[in-house]
Amino acid sequence: LGMQDSIMPPKFTMQQALAQIDKMRKTPTDSMPLMMPLKAVSTTLDENQKNVLRTQLRTIINRNIKPSYEKLYAFIKNEYLPKTREQDGIWSLTDGSERYKMAIRYYTTTKMSPERIFSLGLQEVDRLTKQMERVKTELGFEGTLQEFNQKLRTDSTQYFKSNGEFTTAYANVLLKMTENLRELFGRVPESSYNLEELESYRIKNTSYQNHLISSYENSGYNPATFPKFSLTAVALHETVPGQHLQSSIERELKNLPKFRRAMDVKAFVEGWGLYAESLGYEAGMYDDLLQRYGALAFEMQRACRMVVDAGIHSKKWTREQAVNFMLQNTPAKESDIRAEVDRYTVQPGQALAYKVGELKIRELRKSAQMLMGGRFSIRTFHEVVLENGAIPLTMLEANVDEWINTNR
DSSP, X not given: OHHHHTOOOBHHHHHHHHHHHHHHHTSXXXXXXXXXXXXXXXXXXXXXXXXXXXXXXXXXXXXXXXHHHHHHHHHIIIIIGGGSBSXXXXXXXXXXXXXXXXXXXXXXXXXOOHHHHHHHHHHHHHHHHHHHHHHHHHTTOOSOHXXXXXXXXXXXXXXXXXXXXXXXXXXXXXXXXXXHHHHHOSOOOSOOEEEEEOOHHHHTTSOSEEEEESSSEEEEEOGGGOBGGGHHHHHHHHSTTTHHHHHHHHHTOTTSOGGGGGOOOHHHHHHHHHHHHHHHHHTTTTOSHHHHHHHHHHHHHHHHHHHHHHHHHHSOOOHHHHHHHHHHHOOOOHHHHHHHHHHHHHSTTGGGHHHHHHHHHHHHHHHHHHHHGGGOOHHHHHHHHHTTOSOOHHHHHXXXXXXXXXXX
C-alpha cells in the first residue's frame, strides 16, 4: 500500500535495514538470537532435554525463520528499496506539511508551528552557547568553543575503557543523588533499577544513552562511546530523579486505571527527564566544572534537536546539514550524531518532546515560586507534577495552576 500510494520512507533507512537483515540471514543457526532461550534454561534441563530443545529450535529457525529473512531481504532489495524516496524530510510527501504539524502536536501536546519550534531551538542554542563559553573559560581553555568540543570529542581519556569502570562511576553518581532525593521529593518510588549493556546488534545504529522500561528499569549503554563528562547528566536523566523515578511512581499510582499507569506522553516523560538533569545543580551534582560543561552540552544536544528536526522536516535540510549543525554546537562524536540525526529523520517530531516539555515544567515552577512566595514547596511541586502520571502539557498546566490558586 505504501508503494501504491507513494508513502515511502527515505532510501537510507531501508539501506540500513537491508544490511541488518543481510547479517541476520547469514548468521549461523546456533548463533541466532532466537537460540537464546536454550541458554536461559541450560541450568534447569538435563543434557537429553537440551538436545531435544536444541533440535526443535534449529528446525524452526531453518525451516521457517531463515527462509522468511531471505524472502524479506529479496523483497526490500528488489521491490521496496527502488521505490523509497530520495529526500530525507517528511515535507517531500504529498501531504508532508500537514503530517509534520500532526507529529508536532502528537509529540509535544501543543499546537506550536514548525517556525516557532525552529526559532525556539535557535534561542536555546544561543543561551546555552553563552553558558558553555563561561564554563570553558573557567576550565582554563583559551581556544574557541568548537576547538574545546573537538578536544573533548577526540580525547580518549574522556571515554570509559570497560563495563566495570562505567558501572562503578554511574552507580556513584546515583548514590550521591539518592542521598539528596528527600530534599527535593516527598515521594520516591519503591522499585529499583538495573544497568545492562546494549545488545551488540543495536550498538551501531543507536546513541550512547538509552532507557528501557520493563518490570524494572534498565539503562542500556555502550561504554566505548560514553563520554565521562556527560555521565552525571545522563544518569540523572535516565534513572533518578529522571525517568526511572517518574515512570516508577506512575506505575505505583494505584488510584489510576492500569492504562494510565503505563502511558508514554513523550512531552511529559522526556520533558521530565531533561528537567531532572537540572535538579543536579540544586543537589550539588555539578560542582565539578567538567560535569557542569557536560550537563550544558547534553542540554545543548536537545536544543539542537529542535533546530534539526524542524530543519529537516519543514525547511528541507539534508541530513548532512543537520550533522554539521550538531557538530558545530556539541561535543558529541560524529558517529553518535549521525545515529541521532537518522533517528530524527525517521521519527518526525519525537525529538521535540524533550525541550518543549522541560521548558513548560520550568515555566510552571517559576510561576508557582513567584505567585506563592514563601508558601512554595519544591517537594510538593514535584508531587503535583507527578501525581497523575504522564499527561499532556495542557493538563499539567491546569493542574499546577489549580494547586497554585488553592494554596496562595
